[in-house]
Amino acid sequence: MSSRSSEALVHPPPSHRPEAWHHSGAGGLLGDLVLGSSDGLVGFLSFVAGVSASLPSQRIIVLAGVAEMFAGGTSMGLGAYLGAKSEREYYEHELAREKMEIREMPDEEREEIRQIYRGKGFEGGELEMVVGRITADKDRWLKIMMHEELGFTQSAFVSPYRAGLGVGLSYVVGAAFPLAPYLLFDRKIALVVSMALTGLVLFAVGAAKSRLSARSWLKSGVEMAGLGLAGAMFCYGLSAWIASL
Template sequence: MPKNIITHSKNESTPVQHSRPVIRRRRPPSQSPRSPINAMSLVGLKNLFFSQTRTPIPRHQSKPKTRGYPETPDWSNVSSEPLLPSNNPDHGDLESQARSKTEKANAHKGFRIDARVISDATIGLSDGLTVPFALTAGLSALGNTKVVIYGGFAELIAGAISMGLGGFLGAKSEAASYEAQKSETESLIHTSPQTILSDLTTVFEPYDLPPETLTNLTSHLTGSPKLVDFVMQFQHGVSEPASSRALTSALTIALAYFFGGLLPLTPYFFVGAEQVFEGLYISIGVMVLALFAFGYVKTCVVVGWEGGRAVRQGCFGGVQMVVVGSAAAGAAMGLVRLFNDGGV
């Protein structure tokens, strides 16, 4: 409805009424007012599908929130196992891995051969592959297979016994020298402790230890029952030999010499009495391979097995053993033939 506005003109006393229409804005059809029922239905559907049920927490059990810092998460219920299972049964925890590595290392240590045994075997094989080969080659110049076999066996037995006794006596002398040095060290500890203290300082001097550490070490060692062993090992550079060292050395050298010398003698068992030179040629072929293999292995044990440098040095060691063995065999054969032709 239009509202009437009453105004007074200047010339008329009667008020004049002016009518002004009131404009009402119409809402577009899309903006029609929602009814309360529709709004409640939407809210209900929203709560039904998107709401989460929460259990109210009493006020006395609730924790106060700290402004500016997030709450520390509780990791006690989080599993420490890997997300993906491992197909390798050896991949367990760190403790089991360390234990397995230790067991493997101990297993490898169990199969390790003593360096002194390897040294004795090398001495026996080097002499056994060279001396009997030279002797059998020299005896083959006589033209009789039985002479080569009998002479070769006699040399093998005598050489093995001689080499074994040499190893036994050498090990006994080493043990006697150790005992004498140990007795002298014990006597020096009782009679001149200052000399031993000076020796200990000399042992630790290359390591540039602090003075306090050096004093503590020397003080501890002077009152330790292991002082004699320490001085013998680090001052004199000798360790106590095993009680079975002499017997082990004798057997190792003797057996290595015997089996090494048996190789050049074996072909003569398979030829006739008058076919001595056929046995000699077969023996030479066998010994060339044996000497080369022995020289190669002996060199690679020292320098290693991997790399081109190790292969070259191993081949050089093998060729060197072949040259030495061939020279010894050639010299023995030439001398025997010279004596035989000269009627000596």
């Protein structure tokens, strides 16, 4: 391996710009938004289908739906906030531990760098040059240890407030689709319109979700719409059966 390639690993060329999608945390935020909106769509459609089969009053259905929509959004938002906060706290704990090890056990940490880059194909004088350049700058040393040894990338973390707000609001927005027909149509017609509208939106969300993976947008959309509608029909049938007892 040439000295030019070893320098590139330690000092990436200035013309290189990492793809924002892979390194900015945008994937994590999009995942949170997909999670919140799909939960609002699927969970709320199942809920509203179930209460439609068992409650006689459309007004009660709407009131129960509004209450569930905001309760679900609050619950999802708090869960996302706490999850993101825990991840960040764990990262900061590991960062502090790694700083302490570099400060108090530099020889052991230097050997870890040596082993990491030996595994990448460096050897002999070139390996020692790479180790020397990395460990000459403690900030760079720490950053490489966090990434190479522990698999952490700071920019991948989403703000807890951003995650909580994003998931909570996306849940409420998702839940609004299956609820809206009950504000415009009679109960029986509203259920059909609600399922059709939610199915279309679920397909769109599933297609958007395919950006997070290598799956076909068509398969992802059909799968999400199919599962959501199947869950709603199951809840409707179960509630109707219980109401008939």
